[in-house]
Amino acid sequence: xxxxxxxxxxxxxxxxxxxxxxIASSGVLHPLMKYLHTAKAxxxxxxxxxxxxxxxxxxxIVNIVRKPGNTSFDRFVLQxxxxxxxxxxxxxxxxxxVEPLVKLFSHNLQPVLGFKIYKVLNLNYVIxxxxxxxxxxxxxxxxxxxxAGVKCARFVLKMGVxxxxxxxxxxxxxxxxxYSIFLVGTFVLGxxxxxxxxxxxxxxxKTMTGVLAAGMGxxxxxxxxxxxxxxxxxxEEMAYTIGTILSFGIICMFVxxxxxxxAGMNPVQFGAWAGTGILNxxxxxxxxxxxxxxxxxTLKVAEIFNxxxxxxxxxxxxxxxxxxxxxxxxxxxxxxxxxxKFPIFIIGFLLLFAMSSMGLFSPPTHYKGKFIDYSYNExxxxxxxxxxxxxxAVQANAIKGLNEEQMxxxxxxxxxxxxxxxxxxxxxxDLFQKQGEARMFQLETILAAAKGGTLHLEKxxxxxxxxxxxxxHKKSKTxxxxxxxxxxxxxxxxIGLGMQITKKAIFQAGxxxxxxxxxxxxxxxxxSFFVVLWLVKDVVLK
Amino acid sequence: MFTSILLCTxxxxxxxxAERLVFAKxxxxxxxxxxxxxxxxxxxxQNMTGDDWLNSSKTHTTFLxxxxxxxxxxxxxxxxxxxxxYPSALKAQFVGKVGAxxxxxxxxxxxxxxxxxxxxxxxxxRRLFNLNMEKGLKARIDAIKLHKILPCPLLIAPVVExxx
Numbered sequence: 001x002x003x004x005x006x007x008x009x010x011x012x013x014x015x016x017x018x019x020x021x022x023i024a025s026s027g028v029l030h031p032l033m034k035y036l037h038t039a040k041a042x043x044x045x046x047x048x049x050x051x052x053x054x055x056x057x058x059x060x061i062v063n064i065v066r067k068p069g070n071t072s073f074d075r076f077v078l079q080x081x082x083x084x085x086x087x088x089x090x091x092x093x094x095x096x097x098v099e100p101l102v103k104l105f106s107h108n109l110q111p112v113l114g115f116k117i118y119k120v121l122n123l124n125y126v127i128x129x130x131x132x133x134x135x136x137x138x139x140x141x142x143x144x145x146x147x148a149g150v151k152c153a154r155f156v157l158k159m160g161v162x163x164x165x166x167x168x169x170x171x172x173x174x175x176x177x178x179y180s181i182f183l184v185g186t187f188v189l190g191x192x193x194x195x196x197x198x199x200x201x202x203x204x205x206k207t208m209t210g211v212l213a214a215g216m217g218x219x220x221x222x223x224x225x226x227x228x229x230x231x232x233x234x235x236e237e238m239a240y241t242i243g244t245i246l247s248f249g250i251i252c253m254f255v256x257x258x259x260x261x262x263a264g265m266n267p268v269q270f271g272a273w274a275g276t277g278i279l280n281x282x283x284x285x286x287x288x289x290x291x292x293x294x295x296x297x298t299l300k301v302a303e304i305f306n307x308x309x310x311x312x313x314x315x316x317x318x319x320x321x322x323x324x325x326x327x328x329x330x331x332x333x334x335x336x337x338x339x340x341k342f343p344i345f346i347i348g349f350l351l352l353f354a355m356s357s358m359g360l361f362s363p364p365t366h367y368k369g370k371f372i373d374y375s376y377n378e379x380x381x382x383x384x385x386x387x388x389x390x391x392x393a394v395q396a397n398a399i400k401g402l403n404e405e406q407m408x409x410x411x412x413x414x415x416x417x418x419x420x421x422x423x424x425x426x427x428x429x430d431l432f433q434k435q436g437e438a439r440m441f442q443l444e445t446i447l448a449a450a451k452g453g454t455l456h457l458e459k460x461x462x463x464x465x466x467x468x469x470x471x472x473h474k475k476s477k478t479x480x481x482x483x484x485x486x487x488x489x490x491x492x493x494x495i496g497l498g499m500q501i502t503k504k505a506i507f508q509a510g511x512x513x514x515x516x517x518x519x520x521x522x523x524x525x526x527x528s529f530f531v532v533l534w535l536v537k538d539v540v541l542k
Numbered sequence: 543m544f545t546s547i548l549l550c551t552x553x554x555x556x557x558x559x560a561e562r563l564v565f566a567k568x569x570x571x572x573x574x575x576x577x578x579x580x581x582x583x584x585x586x587x588q589n590m591t592g593d594d595w596l597n598s599s600k601t602h603t604t605f606l607x608x609x610x611x612x613x614x615x616x617x618x619x620x621x622x623x624x625x626x627x628y629p630s631a632l633k634a635q636f637v638g639k640v641g642a643x644x645x646x647x648x649x650x651x652x653x654x655x656x657x658x659x660x661x662x663x664x665x666x667x668r669r670l671f672n673l674n675m676e677k678g679l680k681a682r683i684d685a686i687k688l689h690k691i692l693p694c695p696l697l698i699a700p701v702v703e704x705x706x
Contacts, residue, residue: 154595222596229608235616236675238609239590246592282593310596340604343596497593504681505592511675 007060009145010082013089014056021049036100045096048088056085075148083149084492087499090132091491095125102128122257122290129491130253130286133498142499153496157282158345160489164303165352166361166482167296173353176268176301179536180308183276183528188312191524192217192319198516208237210320212244212513216520218316219309220245220280227317231324236511243508244517246501249280252525257291263533267297273532274298275305277525282497285490296483299490310343361478374420374436380471381418386464390414393461401455402446409442413465419443419472436472443469544568546576548656549634550647552678553581553620556662556701563699564660565628577634578654579621582646583613584679614638616677643681644688652693660697 023029025046033039059081068074106118117123136142142150168176192213199209210231215224221242228238256278260270274287288302355361374380382390391414393399399410413419421435443465449455450462457465549564551557561579569575587609591602621636639646651659661683669680688696 157595219596220594221592222594225591225594225597225605226601229604232608232612234677235609235613235679236677239679240675242590242592280593282595313596340598340600344598493595497595500589500591501593502586502589504586504679505590508590508669508680510669510672512673514670515673 006145007063009143010056010060010063010085013082013085014053014060017049017053017056017085017089019053021046021053024049033096036097036104038096038100041096045092048092052085052088056081080149080152083146084152085149086143086146087149087153087492087495090495091125091129091488094129094132094495095491098128098132099123099125119261120258121254122261124290124293126286126289126293126491126494127253129495130498133495134501137499137501138503150496150499153493153500156489156496157285157493158348160486160493161303161307162345162348162352163482163486163489164296164300165349166356166479167300167486168304168353168356170357172300173304176304177308179272180275180305183272183531183535184305184308184312186531187276187524187528188217188309188316190217190527191520192316194523195516195520196323198519199512202512202516204512204516205234205237206324207231207233208241208512209516210324211237212241212516214313214316214320215241215245216279216517216524218313219306220249220283222281222310223313223316226313227320230317230321237513239508240511240513241517243506243510244513245279247506247509248517248521249278249283250501250506252278252521253283253287253290256287256525259529260291263529265533267292268301269532269536271298271301272305272536273529275302275309276528276532279521281306281309282494286494289490289494293487296487307346307349310346314342356479361482374433374472376418376420376423376426380420382413382464382468382471386460386467387414387417389458389460390464393458399457399461401449405438406442406446409439410446410465412439413443413468419468440469440472544572544575544658546654546656546658547578548647548651548654548659549577549579550659550661550683551579551581551620551624552681553623554662554665554676556665558662559701560660560662560699561624561628562702563697565624565630565634568660569628569630573630577631578650578656579624579631579634579636580647580650581617581620581636581638582643583610583617583638583640584643584681585641586679586681587613590679610640613678620677644684644691647683647688648691648693657694658697659692659694660699662699663701665701 024033024042030039030042033042038045059078063078068078102118102123106116106123110116121127195213195216196209199206199212211224211228211233214227215221217223224238224241224245227233233241256274257270260273265273270291271288274284274291278284278287284302284306285299288298292298381387390410394411394414399407402410416423419436419440421432421439425432425435446455446457447462447465447469450457547564547568549560551561564577569577587606590609591597591605594602597605617636617638624631624634637650639650641649647659647661650656664682667680669676
């Protein structure tokens with residue numbers, strides 16, 4: 001193939017992106033975008049089209065003027081570039097066109113079906129992207145020019161998780177970490193032992209139960225791939241197990257979010273359940289984003305569970321190696337089991353968490369990617385209508401049941417029209433900040449008491465206090481950008497991973513692995529559902 | 543008429559029909575026939591890592607190395623089964639290759655100058671509801687793909703119930 005021919009897909013995709021960006025910026029597509037409710041994202045559409053298309057054209061030109069080689073630049077930039085752009089183009093098309101169209105169709109079909117398909121199947125851009133990837137690879141196949149780019153999906157997804165590290169606070173990580181260690185520990189070990197026991201009961205070979213136990217217990221195909229050489233699994237045991245896990249996982253990906261919504265789970269509960277009950281870690285991420293792709297609360301919880309499971313992997317490999325080693329006499333080294341299996345990207349996640357906690361991405365006053373702006377300005381004030389409501393309630397002594405500090409905080413809110421420190425303390429930033437924080441704490445306790453039913457608050461008073469608190473929360477631009485990038489990284493990664501799920505792999509399911517897999521998988525999903533609903537109640541996320 | 547046969551088998555019920563046809567029938571009629579038994583390790587094993595994104599490329603390589611080694615051992619066992627069952631198979635050459643099924647069949651037929659390729663018949667898979675597991679990957683020969691690139695005649699063994 002000549003250089004120009006091999007560059008053709010790259011130029012076509014890049015050219016399309018640039019042309020689309022130019023058309024979008026001209027405003028021609030505005031009525032369509034308005035109809036699809038994507039007009040707000042026009043600036044992002046234009047900039048992404050121009051930047052990605054521009055990079056693609058540049059890459060194509062470099063390919064023409066430069067002799068192709070096997071340098072790192074060729075392998076990591078030029079070769080995967082067409083595939084990366086193809087997936088990006090798919091992600092953009094799905095997010096701004098396919099998802100809104102699916103919503104419109106579902107809405108129009110509701111009178112006939114009686115329900116909205118996209119809501120029942122949670123068909124948001126993440127799930128649609130993954131499905132598009134699966135569809136392409138199982139029909140047309142991955143185009144040759146895109147093969148290297150598709151392989152980048154794994155790396156990109158890891159980058160997404162690393163970026164997610166910037167969105168946790170110490171308190172969140174501690175709380176979620178405790179939950180995840182308890183739940184994952186219980187259910188990972190429980191499922192591993194259940195599968196081993198079932199294997200023994202049905203007189204199945206240890207090689208099969210070993211590889212199935214890891215897959216069903218820890219993190220699906222990843223664990224199977226890691227454990228198979230350790231337990232010396234036979235070909236059919238690996239094939240049947242992977243097929244079972246993939247098919248079970250795909251069903252879970254659709255069932256979990258629907259059941260989660262139906263059961264009225266909050267983000268923490270759903271993230272905990274998906275992170276415990278779903279087998280494959282990519283499907284955990286997809287399921288969390290299917291449950292809620294608007295914000296990342298569910299994803300944050302689910303990923304902590306994912307990470308905990310991954311950290312359990314070397315332990316399970318060690319256990320199975322010891323268990324299997326007894327039979328064969330083969331001893332594995334610490335390096336083979338723990339160091340080689342340790343997921344290095346978790347260090348990146350922790351690094352970003354540490355950097356974020358140290359305030360490297362935002363000033364020290366920021367909290368969980370947000371900062372509290374107590375400064376005197378109109379942007380942080382309540383509206384005139386809200387002020388009238390609050391003032392009226394205070395004057396009429398209509399807010400009953402508040403303690404002294406709570407009442408003082410409400411009165412100060414009326415006096416200053418915003419949450420802030422004392423006016424006379426504004427020269428002393430630390431003192432001013434502390435006074436503001438104390439008042440916000442009091443207002444938050446009022447809302448919590450109202451929510452808990454221990455305090456009766458008029459609806460409009462509650463709304464006014466809520467808005468006053470919201471007004472002083474400002475998002476850090478760096479963290480917002482990191483979050484936006486992260487969402488795109490996840491969307492990209494899941495499309496790419498979808499492209500690696502072949503029907504041939506899924507249809508390997510069957511035999512004893514399917515029978516034992518269904519018993520253990522359904523048991524794990526059901527028990528974890530009830531345990532999560534029972535234990536995980538509070539919402540710790542902001 | 544034919545002098546060199548490429549027998550494609552991976553030990554399944556269908557493939558055993560092809561083994562029976564070659565060793566119990568064709569070779570009986572013409573003992574001078576040269577038979578090459580080809581067992582392919584499907585390159586689609588590479589796709590069996592599915593949507594795994596957690597493991598490093600080193601773990602993937604270790605997994606695929608294990609698959610190749612394991613399949614190699616299983617092929618040896620299967621070839622021994624053939625030798626045990628058909629004494630005429632002792633003269634046959636046994637070859638294991640990793641690759642895409644159709645392309646590998648064609649390239650081996652060309653390389654060994656075979657004038658006939660023998661494969662098993664299409665049999666309905668009962669893998670999903672059958673607790674007895676079949677070794678290797680469930681894979682079918684893509685007839686259209688193979689027919690387009692055939693270098694010599696292709697013979698599909700008929701179904702005879704007692705092939706086992």
